[in-house]
Amino acid sequence: MSAQGNIPVYNFAYLDEQTKRMIRRAVLKAVAIPGYQVPFASREMPMPYGWGTGGVQVTAAVLGPDDVLKVIDQGADDTANAVSIRKFFVRTAGVRTTTDTHAATVIQTRHRIPEAPLAEHQILVYQVPIPEPLRYLEPRETETRRMHALADYGLMHVKLYEDIARHGHIATTYAYPVKVEGRYVMDPSPTPKFDNPKMDHCAALQLFGAGREKRIYAIPPHTEVVSLDFEDHPFERYRLDGTCALCGSAESFLDEVITDDRGGRMFVCSDTDYCEGRRAEQPAAVAP
Amino acid sequence: MSESHMSDDDDEPLLIAEGLGKWYGRQLGCRDVSFSLYAGEVIAVVGESGSGKSTLLQLLCGEIEPSCGRVLYRTRDGATRDLATLAEAERRFLARTDWGYVHQDAARGLRMGVSAGANVGERLMAVGARHYGRIREQAVSWLDRVEIDRERIDDSPRTYSGGMRQRLQIARNLVTQPRLILMDEPTGGLDVSVQARLLDLLRRLVADLKLSAVVVTHDLAVARLLSHRIVVMKGGSVIESGLTDQVLDDPREPYTQLLVASILPP
Amino acid sequence: MSIALELAGVAKSFTMHLQGGVRLSIVADVTFSVRRGQCVVLAGASGAGKSSVLKMIFGSYRCDRGQILVYRGESCIDVAAAPPRGILALRHDTIGYVSQFLRAVPRVPAVDVVAEPLIAGGTPRDVARSKATRLLRRLNIGGPLWGLPPATFSGGEQQRVNIARGFLPDFPILLLDEPTASLDAANCEVVHDLIVERKRAGAAIVAIVHDPALRDRIADDVIDMGRFAAAA
Secondary structure (H helix, E strand, O other): OOOOOOOOOOOOOOOOHHHHHHHHHHHHHHHHOOOOOEEOOOOOOOOOOOOOHHHHHHHHHHOOOOOEEEEEEOOEOOOHHHHHHHHHHHHHHOOEEOOOOOOOOEEEEEOOOOOOOOOOOOEEEEEOOOOOOOOOOOOOHHHHHHHHHOOOOHHHHHHHHHHHHHHOOOOOOEOOOEEEOOOEEEOOOOOEHHHHHHHOOOOOEEEEEEOOOOEEEEEOOOOOEEEOOEOOEOOOOOOOOOOOOOOOOOOOOEEEEEOOOOOOEEEEEOOHHHHHHHHHHOOOOOOO | OOOOOOOHHHHOOOEEEEEEEEEEOOEEEEEEEEEEEOOOOEEEEEEOOOOOHHHHHHHHOOOOOOOEEEEEEEOOOOOEEEHHHOOHHHHHHHHHHOEEEEOOOHHHHOOOOOOHHHHHHHHHHHOOOOOHHHHHHHHHHHHHHOOOOHHHHHOOHHHOOHHHHHHHHHHHHHOOOOOEEEEEOOOOOOOHHHHHHHHHHHHHHHHHHOOEEEEEEOOHHHHHHHOOEEEEEEOOEEEEEEEHHHHHHOOOOHHHHHHHHOOOOO | OOEEEEEEEEEEEEEEHHHOOEEEEEEEEEEEEEEOOOEEEEEOOOOOOHHHHHHHHHOOOOOOEEEEEEEEOOEEEEOOOOOHHHHHHHHHHOEEEEOOOOOOOOOOOHHHHHHHHHHHOOOOHHHHHHHHHHHHHHOOOOHHHHOOOHHHOOHHHHHHHHHHHHHOOOOOEEEEEOOOOOOOHHHHHHHHHHHHHHHHOOOEEEEEOOOHHHHHHHOOEEEEHHHHEOOO
């Protein structure tokens, strides 16, 4: 395509080839050291920090012309963030997009893992705000790097201890720290702890990109991912007690939707594609 | 029934400083420091500001590297290791299990942002303790031991007084039953009555737990109370050393005599 | 009875650097020995160096010259040449010292002050404490005082705490510096009995005693420190 007046011409998926190469190298290193945060030269993207620049850069680096892209934000395909990122890749890469989890080859997500189990040919790209699980306990980067290098993770359990001391149980409900392949402690991004078990021995490749913090990390397929806990306070999946008002699922992660200003509310599946899929299989259901 | 004061174990020194020296560029930290510390012994390092005593303490735990000389430590398996040859991971492990370091400013030796219980339990968690109930039990027992009200276990050390923070720091250090404690002016800045309480606690713990300790202090009364042996430093060099009561009752060197003569009578 | 302690040619002086390097000679050529079960009393004018000799035997003072030999079973240790660790070991199980004044450690109750050396030697805490209270009672320090730190006691009471502390363990060598200086007749008598018991148990005692009557009753040998006066 040639430039016509002021119409911009983008390289495939916006980033130049050198940048994609640099990111792929970081990704390879991350895959070789599961859970380890690899620094990378995060680029200026046409969206501000905090809007998924890390995830977008990783997706841009792994995307090919034959890929089918799905983008979700808090499980939904139709929120502003998901829509604009999807449009971005349509514009700059011309790839096919889908809302169907099964049909996608690359899924970029903010803060949720799809309900449908993923397959070996798929890549899940997470958007990560703060990659360092120890950050709020130890503000010094020099110290946290050393802790990871020496597998000095006592502090992580201190945080969980504090939760139990203060609330009687581990109160962390999202961004729940995990240990990958028995070595590195990792922040799974602000996904609900309900999703943690899905990361364990997942068939798909999981990539994590933090644009502002300039880190990439990865979990290769079929890798052990264990949530941290205490022997007498084991990890529990937390899920709102209820069923989806639209599809009736008693197993998926639910969002609580306020319906009126008199305390009315309903629970619906956070994963919109999953919910639609279930509804499509059912005989015509009565809407609430 | 009398247990032997010196078992075979104690015949070997626990910590040996050999010709230790540290220069910061052309600025002398300390030089030519040599001594052997045995199990159950307390050595006081006294001197005024700038004498090099704090530098010495940091050299002894490998926090900083010596410009010359070495520090040898006998690990629990009986092997004597040169600290400089330890991998950083090994050194940190020793720092967490075998050694304690009590800072003059308790805030430096504590995590002020987490509860007292978490502060005491951290080392246990760092070496793999994974049972909340048992960790908490140990934390409570140590708080009792350092005379902190166990009701305060979930409070942050920010709500503690200076003396309480210092005692918490001690508990935090002792929970993994270290064999060697390094203390940097442990009573510095505390009120006199608080000091007395802290010293009493330290004396008892050292005796009960058969700890070895190196205590840096400028206060000769602290040295007399806590230590068996004393090293007097001035301008980075060791002026005099020997049994505490010997050096303080029968000081030989001019500087030592000056120090002893400068103590205000009670 | 065999020799427990022997001093040979011991000399002591102080160099006062703060007073322009003035040298004060205290004693020279101190030579004597003490047998097991024997009590040797050092006599002489004030300033003759009696306390200094005791301190040198205990290792609190260094000596300029000479040997201070402690015999224990088969071995013999020269305090004058021993490393700090060696002296600490001797203090732990061989040489006891009742100084003239009690060094009161703040906050520690009297019973614990007395029991401490015994506990350090391995005796269980409760056994040591009950022995301590018995000895304190014998020295007329009553129950109410046992739990109090001695810093607030009278001079005589402090001294008795000090005596109890020194006499409680079974030291083969005992050094006594004016043990009865602030005591009334009744308590002097108790101290006399304690010394006699110790002698009978085989301890070698070196004492500084001013009271001539007491001295005559306990001393097997009186050494006049004037003999060892340092040349001016």
